[in-house]
Amino acid sequence: MDIKDVLEFTDYLFFSQTGKHIDSLQESILKGTLDGQKYSEIAEAEHCTEGHVRNVASELWQNISSALGEEVNKYNFRRTLQKPNFSITSSSFTKEFINVSNINFCYSNIQQLEIMNNRLAPSPPETSQTQNQSTIINLIEAPELTTFYDRTSELTTLKQWILEDHTRLITIYGLSGIGKSALTVKLIEEINSEFDYIIWKSFNNIPTLSTLQTELKDFFSQSQQTLLSTVIDYFRNSRCLVILDDLQDILKSGELAGQYLPGYEDYSKFFKQITTSPHQSCLILLSWTKPIEIANLETENSSAQTLNLKGLGEEATEILREKGLIDQENWLELITIYQGHPRWLKIIASTIIELFNGSVSLFLAEQNDIYLGDLEPGLESHLDRLSKLEKQVIYWLATQAQPVNISQKPANLVLSKPEFMQAIQSLIRRNLIEKVEGGGRSLFLLNPVFKAYIQFHTTDQLYSI
Incomplete structure (x- = not known):
């Protein structure tokens, strides 16, 4: 796409609406738009405020939109120019004018517009x-x-x-x-x-x-x-x-x-x-x-x-409804236990149907531990990726009943303070532990479902160091 042709074409459009030619800042806005620049970047290059650039751009897009009879903005400007309906035909009224999307231009410019139209028109897509x-x-x-x-x-x-x-x-x-x-x-x-x-x-x-x-x-x-x-x-x-x-x-x-x-x-x-x-x-x-x-x-x-991306909230009730579960008064409790995780809820819902005829209340009755069942292979795929440091820390977190303050390294972990901090940060980036606020401090806790998995399995089998 030739920027010179684009500037001349948009100048025609702008002049047809205002009787004025585009100025240097408006040219920079057009060039920056085609280059994918933000208004803040254009403002910095032009030594003016971003607000001023936005105001000038707004006026520019409004006039171009009016000239073309369709909305044009920073995000669709290039695609608008590439549309097949930018055809150039002689006016039935006089050959001294051409028509581009129902906009008449002086015939003396037809050759340049034909060149531009050929450059902008895309090939038919597959x-x-x-x-x-x-x-x-x-x-x-x-x-x-x-x-x-x-x-x-x-x-x-x-x-x-x-x-x-x-x-x-x-x-x-x-x-x-x-x-x-x-x-x-x-x-x-x-x-x-x-x-x-x-x-x-x-x-x-x-x-x-x-x-x-x-x-x-x-x-x-x-x-x-x-x-x-x-x-x-x-x-x-x-x-x-x-x-x-x-x-x-x-x-x-x-x-x-x-x-x-x-x-x-x-x-x-x-x-x-x-x-x-x-x-x-x-x-x-x-x-x-x-x-x-x-x-x-x-x-x-x-x-x-x-x-x-975290789990769903009440929106997850649609999953349970699709599965045909009953006891709606217990649905939110089930969603909370499995953290609104769509796949986990679908798997657990299938278990409830298979074992309890779809009754959520029977599934939850006298259940002190989180039931995992067919969730385990998916959990293993995450835990198998952990480093030696992460495994030590995540096993320690699984023994903690409450969210922990990590400002001091636990004495029973054979890790340096930097290693401990690295492991915590890495586990956060894996979504296996979460940060919560408590008493004006940042506390950390292990995802309860993964915690249940770690506690259930023999540590010397899966977390031997």
Whole structure:
């Protein structure tokens, strides 16, 4: 896309509405928009306030919208220019005017507009991967969304980050089965029209960065006449949404959380480049664990955000209703015990149907310990990834009846204070322990379901050090 052509075209539109040509700041806004810059970045480059840039941009988009007869804003500007209806035809009234989406322009500019139209018009997308005429979508590796439970707050947050804040890197992490993929599939359903390309890739096959980048470039290039060199180039040239699922599969087991497998360390640099380079796209990572560099990027750059996905609240009653359980007065207690975790609740609901004919009250009667049953394989998959340090600390936490203050290392743990703190931080990033406030201090407790598992099993079998 030639920026000179875009500026001249938008200048025509702006002049048709105001009788004025766009000024240097408005040019910078247009250029910054195409480069994926935030208003704050444009303001810094132009040595003015972000508020002033927003006001000028608002007027600019309003006039362009009026000229084209449709809403145009920072987020759909490029896609609006690429729409097939920007055709150039002679007016039936006079050949001294041309028509672009019902807007008449002086015929003397027709040659330049034809050049621009040819550059902006995209090639027809592949029908097998297309949800609508303007967005090319490949969700072959995404799980099928059969049921979605209310995540209104999380969806609102994600849409704010992507559509308003233009966040470049988003990490959604949480326990397996908590609903990360379902939430993201639902998000795609609601915002797919805001993107030119959407693709879902899984790390199940543990692709190297080189392999992943090649696959992404092949996908982006299928409808473009000019091949670009890097993924970042495509991210700048088009509005792309990329989802990378099961990130934990390229992270080490037996080490502190978030460390990459040998040969996969370059992913860390790639994620940093996505966050710090100006572009108009978004990369979403789905993981059991929060990678180390993601935590660091969050503190350094507002273009990286993390959503720690927790269980459902009362919304989880829909799961129990679908399963046909009875004794609704006990449903919230059951949801609390299993922390609103969708997969856990579905498994336990099947047990209640099998053993108690669907009666929640009978299942809960005289039950002092948390029943695990078929939950155990899923819990083991998390605990098997722990390091030696984490296993020592998590076993100690399983013996504590109340949330603990970690300001002082327990005397019975053969660990240094730094090792103890590292293990706690790593377990937090795995969602195995949680921080709570008590008496103005931060206290920590082990997830009750994992605590029940550890207490139930012989420690010298599973937690021998």
